[in-house]
Amino acid sequence: MNVSALTPSELRSRLKEAGIFLQIGAFVIHVKTSIRSVAEGIGLLYADYPLAEDVGFADFHVRLISPGNLRRWFRPQVLFSFDGRIPFKPLPLDQAFPMLEWGMNWCVSGHAHQYLILHAAVMEKQGGSVIMPAPPGAGKSTLCAALVNREWRLLSDELALIDKADNALVPLCRPVSLKNESIHVIRKFEPDAVLGREVRDTMKGTVAHMKPPAESVAQRHVTARPAWIVFPKYQPGAPTRLEPQPKARAFMHMVESAFNYSLLGPQGFQMMANLVDACDCYEFTYSNLDEAVAVFADLKLPAP
Amino acid sequence: MPLNPKWQVADENEFLLRSWDDEFVVYNGATGDTHLLGLVAAQVMLKLQQTPTDAVSLAEWVAPLQQIEPDDEFVLFIEQILTNFDSLGIIEHSRL
Amino acid sequence: MKAAYSLVAQVLRHPETAVLLGLAEWDLLIRQARHADLLARIYAMLDEQGLIDSIPAKPRAHLESADTVVKRHAQAIRREVHCLRKALATIDLPVILLKGAAYLMADLPPARGRIFSDVDILVPKGHLNQVEAALRLHGWASSHHDAYDQRYYRIWMHELPPMMHLKRQSVLDVHHNILPESARVHPDPRKLIEAAVPAGEDQSVKVLAPVDMVLHSATHLFHEGELEHGLRDLADMDSLLRYFGESPSFWSALMSRAQELELTRPLFYALRYANLVLGTPIPESATINQTVVRPHWSLVAVMDALYGRALAPVHPSCSDWLTGTARWLLYVRAHWLRMSPWLLVHHLFHKAFLSPKHS
Known part of the structure; x- marks a missing residue:
């Protein structure tokens, strides 16, 4: 059964009472909350996600709580709870849904060391996948959102999970987080894209999440082969430019964007080296999304 | 301390190394650090792993591989590499 | 007692039963173990018994993830000890490791599946200044600059203010005793230092002798205010006792050393709760000996109620309506044991007064 099988009021009451067990990629996340905006966000953006009610096991138990004190009337706030622990400072109540998204990223990146984890978007097309690591502001999510609206499968817009056994990319398909101008850019680029409510004045500015394609959500068990590593850079007015990057340099950039590379020790090094070895590496400067999409469509699979 | 001391790779270090084109990435198991090395630096490191060596001898050994003269400037360059390696805990003064 | 009933305590007592758990029980076990910081310990126990591959993939992933963190951490601690050895060699002092780093370097069972946030060393009090200077020369610096904190540590505590390595950001605690100067009992640290043994082949890296190590662990557990990791520390105690207890002379040596160092009380509680909660085997001879130092039954009953919850x-x-109170009472008790009353009031007042600045 998918989330979409529940009516909004059923979803709200389930979230409030026992919570729901969302199957997200390889993880089951147990979410409990009585906050309305979170229920709405889940109902809209997680509609195609299966509910794992009878597995009995959740990888992470999270709650969003609005503390019941004076602040309820005077600047209400929201807390993220990881099985009873509060890892972050509270945020304004209005930011409850983005907080759920950030909190889930934190759960995975801080605890799933069975994978090598990179801060990167991952998309796949016809058997080859592209890894896009980038610091905030490089336009990673915008490019990712554009590509998944043009036939690329979304594996993740934030966290690349690499399997220790075979270096395959493991899907963690979630709503794509768009910030500030990107929201408008994507609305214009793909008028049919479904976006959640815009939340203003967060630490990242205005954010809105884009609903992932249903096919990407459904292929949660299908891992992908890494083929390209692309470091994107959005530069207003710049011509579209794809330039090969020396692999040793790419390696060091990948290390910078990894969450747990150093934790994995020698194994992390070997995995990263194999990954870089298997991929063609590029720096990509862009300002025009249509041109960018065309460049990605022309990527050739690296020689084996 | 002699003017031209011999250096060696600190014995607790365990390196993993990969190279692409003329660049190397090196993982040091003892410190958990990863370093990006150019060809000359990598040659210096490999030499020091084999045997304790001083900067002048290193320059004389590496220069022919690079097809250049081991002049003072090159020795200075080698010394800079050694200083870097030292501060990263990769090498230490040899007791030999 | 209450702490013994948690699923995580059951699995620590009988790791082999883990293979019988259903997914819903695994869900609870992983949650309890994560909160008690025992995920990697459970991994290590199951791995030792060759059972890890029989565990369902989902919970196993969490255990393996925790194990990855622990292994990397152990590597970092070894590096740290190596650097410490180099630094103290310049003043001809061996490194005497305490707690986690000691277990790790001596390859003792509690090191398996355990994260230690800092390295603790014991140095002769007369050498403190020299040690501090040598450490500064090798990149460590004091992390407390507040004059009150410095004075507090130096006058009343059994350790210097924590030091941090400027490059590696690792934290080092330099102790000159195992209990604060202000505490009610004063084990003589010279005796501990004299009896210290090499951790491995390197003569300049030492650890406390087995009996002293157990006594220190007991002292730490039952004079410590923060019992958030009580069960984890008790599990350390349990695996030390199971390991050293194999040797027949260990138990009588432990009893007489406890008397010599005035540490019979913490040892009494440590053995009692390790046995009650984790089923640690205690030989009868040791139990009989314990009755001599046993506190009045009414006190034991109160302590059982408190520790039964806090552990x-x-x-x-794992909590009931009394758990919070129990933890708070034990926190106050620990401070009471470590400090004279007027100092306690002064310290708590000063801490409370300063806290907004620090948070």
Whole structure:
């Protein structure tokens, strides 16, 4: 059964009472909350996600709580709870849904060391996948959102999970987080894209999440082969430019964007080296999304 | 301390190394650090792993591989590499 | 007692039963173990018994993830000890490791599946200044600059203010005793230093002798205010006792050393709760000996009620309405044991007064 099988009021009451067990990629996340905006966000953006009610096991138990004190009337706030622990400072109540998204990223990146984890978007097309690591502001999510609206499968817009056994990319398909101008850019680029409510004045500015394609959500068990590593850079007015990057340099950039590379020790090094070895590496400067999409469509699979 | 001391790779270090084109990435198991090395630096490191060596001898050994003269400037360059390696805990003064 | 009933305590007592758990029980076990910081310990126990591959993939992933963190951490601690050895060699002092780093370097069972946030060393009090200077020369610096904190540590505590390595950001605690100067009992640290043994082949890296190590662990556990990791520390105690207890002379040596160092009380509680909660085997001879130092039954009953709660994992599934109170009472008790009353008031007042600045 998918989330979409529940009516909004059923979803709200389930979230409030026992919570729901969302199957997200390889993880089951147990979410409990009585906050309305979170229920709405889940109902809209997680509609195609299966509910794992009878597995009995959740990888992470999270709650969003609005503390019941004076602040309820005077600047209400929201807390993220990881099985009873509060890892972050509270945020304004209005930011409850983005907080759920950030909190889930934190759960995975801080605890799933069975994978090598990179801060990167991952998309796949016809058997080859592209890894896009980038610091905030490089336009990673915008490019990712554009590509998944043009036939690329979304594996993740934030966290690349690499399997220790075979270096395959493991899907963690979630709503794509768009910030500030990107929201408008994507609305214009793909008028049919479904976006959640815009939340203003967060630490990242205005954010809105884009609903992932249903096919990407459904292929949660299908891992992908890494083929390209692309470091994107959005530069207003710049011509579209794809330039090969020396692999040793790419390696060091990948290390910078990894969450747990150093934790994995020698194994992390070997995995990263194999990954870089298997991929063609590029720096990509862009300002025009249509041109960018065309460049990605022309990527050739690296020689084996 | 002699003017031209011999250096060696600190014995607790365990390196993993990969190279692409003329660049190397090196993982040091003892410190958990990863370093990006150019060809000359990598040659210096490999030499020091084999045997304790001083900067002048290193320059004389590496220069022919690079097809250049081991002049003072090159020795200075080698010394800079050694200083870097030292501060990263990769090498230490040899007791030999 | 309450702490013994948690699922995580059951699995620590009988790791072989883990293979019988259903997914819903695994869900609870992983949650309790995560809160008690015992995930990697459970991994290590199951791995030792060759059972890890029989565990369902989902919970196993969490255990393996925790194990990855622990292994990397152990590597970092070894590096740290190596650097410490180099630094103290310049003043001809061996490194005497305490707690976690000691277990790790001596390859003792509690090191398996355990994260230690800092390295603790014991140095002769007369050498403190020299040690501090040598450490500064090798990149460590004091992390407390507040004059009150410095004075507090130097006058009343059994350690210097924590030092941090400027490059590696690692934290080092330099102790000159195992209990604060202000505490009610004063084990003589010279005796501990004299009896210290090499951790491995390197003569300049030492650890406390087995009996002293157990006594220190007991002292730490039952003079410590923060019992958030009580069950984890008790599990350390349990695996030390199971390991050293194999040797027949260990138990009588432990009893006489406890008397010599005035540490019979913490040892009494440590053995009692290790046995009650984790089923640690205690030979009869040791039990009989214990009755001599046993506190009045009414006190034991109160302590059972308090520790029975506080030693459970800090997880909602293991708490009742008295758990918070029990933890608070033990916190106050620990401070009471470590300090004279007027100093306690002064310290708590000063801490409370300063806290907004620090938070």
